[in-house]
Amino acid sequence: MNKTHTQIIRILLLIIATKIQAQDKNSIEISPYIGLQMFSAEQNTLKGNFEGGEIVYHLNMANNPADWVRILHVNDIGLAASFREMRNVYLAKQPGSTGILGDAFGLTTRLDITLAKMGRSELRFIPGFGFAYATQSYYTNNNPLVGSHINFTAQAGIKFLTTVSSSTRLVTGLDIYHYSNAAVKLPNDGVNALNFSVGIDHDLNARGPGQSARMETFKNYKRNSFEFGMNIGRRGLVQTGGGLSGSETIDYQKNAESKLYKSGFYAGYSYRLNPVLGLRLGTDAVYYYKTLDTLQNVQHFYATYQELASSYDKWRVGVSVGADIWMGRVAFDINYGQYLHFHSYDGTYGYQPNPPNWYWTFGGKYFFNKWLGVEVKQYLHRTEADYAGFGFTFRI
Numbered sequence: 001m002n003k004t005h006t007q008i009i010r011i012l013l014l015i016i017a018t019k020i021q022a023q024d025k026n027s028i029e030i031s032p033y034i035g036l037q038m039f040s041a042e043q044n045t046l047k048g049n050f051e052g053g054e055i056v057y058h059l060n061m062a063n064n065p066a067d068w069v070r071i072l073h074v075n076d077i078g079l080a081a082s083f084r085e086m087r088n089v090y091l092a093k094q095p096g097s098t099g100i101l102g103d104a105f106g107l108t109t110r111l112d113i114t115l116a117k118m119g120r121s122e123l124r125f126i127p128g129f130g131f132a133y134a135t136q137s138y139y140t141n142n143n144p145l146v147g148s149h150i151n152f153t154a155q156a157g158i159k160f161l162t163t164v165s166s167s168t169r170l171v172t173g174l175d176i177y178h179y180s181n182a183a184v185k186l187p188n189d190g191v192n193a194l195n196f197s198v199g200i201d202h203d204l205n206a207r208g209p210g211q212s213a214r215m216e217t218f219k220n221y222k223r224n225s226f227e228f229g230m231n232i233g234r235r236g237l238v239q240t241g242g243g244l245s246g247s248e249t250i251d252y253q254k255n256a257e258s259k260l261y262k263s264g265f266y267a268g269y270s271y272r273l274n275p276v277l278g279l280r281l282g283t284d285a286v287y288y289y290k291t292l293d294t295l296q297n298v299q300h301f302y303a304t305y306q307e308l309a310s311s312y313d314k315w316r317v318g319v320s321v322g323a324d325i326w327m328g329r330v331a332f333d334i335n336y337g338q339y340l341h342f343h344s345y346d347g348t349y350g351y352q353p354n355p356p357n358w359y360w361t362f363g364g365k366y367f368f369n370k371w372l373g374v375e376v377k378q379y380l381h382r383t384e385a386d387y388a389g390f391g392f393t394f395r396i
Contacts, residue, residue, distance in 0.1 A: 024062040026206045029078075030055055031171055031199025038089060040145045041189040041383060045092035046101075050193065054082035058112065058201070060208030067219065067275035068327040073114040075124065076208065082106040084177075084193065091144075100143050101191060102136030104179060106153055120163040128155040129364075132179040138187055147236060148185040152388075154178045157195075167203040172196075182378055182388040185258075186236035221272055221326075227282070229266040231377055231391030234258060238305050260306060261289040264377060264389045270324070280322045284337055284361065286379065288314050294348045301348070308356050308381040310345035317341045318359060329373075334362040356381040371395050 035050035058076040061069045068074070083105055090098040110128030117123075132153045137146045157175020164170050173196070180190025237258045268282020292312050293304040304310075320337030337359050344355035363377035375393045379386040 024060050024207050025167075025203040026060050026208055027058045027076075027201050027203045028055070029058060029171060029199055029201040031173065031197040033173075033195040033197035035084075035086075035193055036196055037194045038086070039192050044145060044189055046089050046191075047092050048086075048089040048098065050084060050086045050089050052082060052084040052195075053199075054080050054106075054197075056080040056110070056201075063208050063210045065210075066328055068325075071274065071276045072111075072327075075112045075114050075122075078110040078112060078126075078128070080106070080108045080110055080128065080130075082108065082177075100136060100141060101145070102134060102141075104132050104134050104191075106130060106132040106177075106179070108153055108155055110155065112159075122161045124159045124161065126155070126157045126159055126173070126175065129153065130155075134179065134191075144187055145189045145191055146180070147187045148181045151179040151181045151190075161201065169201040171199045171201050173199075180385070181236075183235050183385040184233075184388065186238055188236070188385055219275070221275065223272050225270045225272075225395050227266065227268050227270055227280075227393060227395050229264070229375055229377070229391060229393040231264045231375065231389030233262055233264070233387040233389040235260040235262065235306055235309070235387040238302055238307060259290055260304070260387075262387055262389070263287045263289075264379065264391070266377075266393075268320075270395075272326075276326055278324045278326065280324060280333060280335060281320075282335070283317065283319055284335070284359075285315060285317045288316075292345055305345070306386070308344075308353070308384050309379075309386040311343055312345070313341075313343040315341065316343075320359075320361070322361075329367045331365045331367070331373075332363070333365070334360070336360045359386075365393050367395075 030053070032053040033051065038046040038050060040046060056078045058078045060076045061074050083103065085103050086101040087099045087103065089101050091100060108128040108130030110126055113125045115123045115125050130153045132151045134146050134149055134151055136143050137149055138144065155175055155177045157173050159171055159173035161169045161171050175195055177193045177195060178190060180188050235258065237260070263286070265285045266282055268280055270278050270280050272278040288311050290304055291314060292310045293300045316339065318337040318339040320335040322333060322335030324331050324333035339357050339359065342357070345353055346355070347353055359379065359381055361377055361379050363375055365373045365375040367373035371394060373393045375391055377389045379389070
């Protein structure tokens with residue numbers, strides 16, 4: 001082999017090595033966006049222009065051999081800081097309510113999941129969860145949609161990436177962003193925003209994480225297992241009515257303290273189809289520390305009323321089926337259930353409700369080891385949040 005051939009081989013190896021290194025680098029994305037539409041629950045139509053942007057730090061997962069990264073086609077894990085300027089938004093039924101939402105600042109953890117590759121372009125699905133700070137709420141300007149400054153967020157969207165250089169990509173996206181407080185502090189209709197974004201994603205001189213030795217513990221799993229969970233949480237007071245009138249109602253509601261605590265219990269069977277996906281069948285029970293009072297007066301009623309979750313009895317019980325997604329020590333689950341016992345509110349004070357006979361739950365878990373973990377779990381009826389429970393989960 002002569003010197004020319006040797007030099008050519010060295011150059012090719014350098015190019016290949018450079019390409020490989022570029023594929024596993026972390027990156028920073030800056031994406032301004034404009035709002036397309038905003039809406040809320042209870043027929044609260046929103047109008048007005050809104051805009052914002054986000055900065056995302058992407059941890060490239062190319063060096064991580066975990067099963068969930070491979071099976072789900074996870075390209076990277078992102079930490080997104082966002083800003084939404086909504087000072088021109090107003091309630092359609094209240095034209096003078098411009099600025100009622102203020103602004104929102106968010107911090108979200110997301111996955112970038114590759115759906116398809118087309119030459120120099122790539123289509124990705126971007127789900128995420130996190131927290132948001134809303135500058136306006138019911139307790140600052142009688143905002144009927146948001147009952148607290150601190151809120152939970154959920155985000156899902158599609159992004160299209162096109163490579164424009166060896167280290168830079170053009171990013172266009174369409175996503176829906178939701179924030180509300182899981183009924184910890186009512187009102188809790190929440191805000192939903194549909195956004196369109198255009199930005200730049202640029203590589204940094206840092207490689208993505210590999211799989212730690214601790215995570216190797218979760219490569220081997222049981223196909224059949226039993227799960228037991230328990231949690232406690234609190235629901236906010238309903239912020240309409242209260243038995244008083246005019247400004248007295250607002251003052252009473254703002255200063256009232258919720259004592260609507262609940263505990264949730266779960267016992268079920270799980271079957272793992274593969275390292276990522278599992279099926280669930282179980283029983284859910286919720287214990288009420290304070291039940292519905294319709295016998296004394298209207299203020300006692302509103303101090304115990306829990307909308308669709310209102311119960312005359314201490315217990316409600318149901319059976320549910322669902323699935324969970326495993327990502328090493330972290331798991332997300334969702335279940336749909338039918339009530340076996342739920343003595344729900346049947347109406348008084350001129351109100352005739354339509355009580356639910358089914359429910360659904362979703363949650364996230366982090367396991368310290370194969371049998372013990374912590375969990376946050378949200379209970380819902382239709383589209384109405386019941387309460388968020390925080391507790392422990394056990395697997396055998």
